[in-house]
Amino acid sequence: MPYKNPKELLVGATQLPAAIEAKLPEGAPKISTTLVDIANKLPVLPDFPTEIPDLPAVPELPAFPAGPAELRRRIVTGVEVRPALSAPAAVKAEIIPSPVTGVLPEVISRRGI
Numbered sequence: 001m002p003y004k005n006p007k008e009l010l011v012g013a014t015q016l017p018a019a020i021e022a023k024l025p026e027g028a029p030k031i032s033t034t035l036v037d038i039a040n041k042l043p044v045l046p047d048f049p050t051e052i053p054d055l056p057a058v059p060e061l062p063a064f065p066a067g068p069a070e071l072r073r074r075i076v077t078g079v080e081v082r083p084a085l086s087a088p089a090a091v092k093a094e095i096i097p098s099p100v101t102g103v104l105p106e107v108i109s110r111r112g113i
Contacts, residue, residue: 002051010039012055019058 003009018032 002053004047004051006045006048007039007042009052009055010042011036015055015058019061023061023063 003012014032014035017035021028021030021032
């Protein structure tokens with residue numbers, strides 16, 4: 001059915017978010033219900049000067065992964081992950097003093113020119 005009123009159009013536009021939410025696990029936030037609530041709270045709006053054609057049908061959505069276990073599956077095989085060892089004894093941290101002490105270099109910026 002073509003749309004004549006902006007409220008009807010907003011309510012009709014919630015079909016795609018509702019289809020996505022149907023595939024989400026329980027407890028996921030529902031955006032479509034929020035959009036319908038907002039559309040119902042709008043003041044009376046005048047009709048469009050012309051009819052707006054129907055919105056396209058909601059496409060077939062692919063199935064989501066079963067859950068966190070399927071999301072954590074190993075993509076790369078044949079790799080072993082080990083914790084890093086402490087730094088080798090040959091590497092030592094040393095503080096090298098600056099040849100110029102007590103003098104701050106001047107920084108000239110050309111930003112904004």
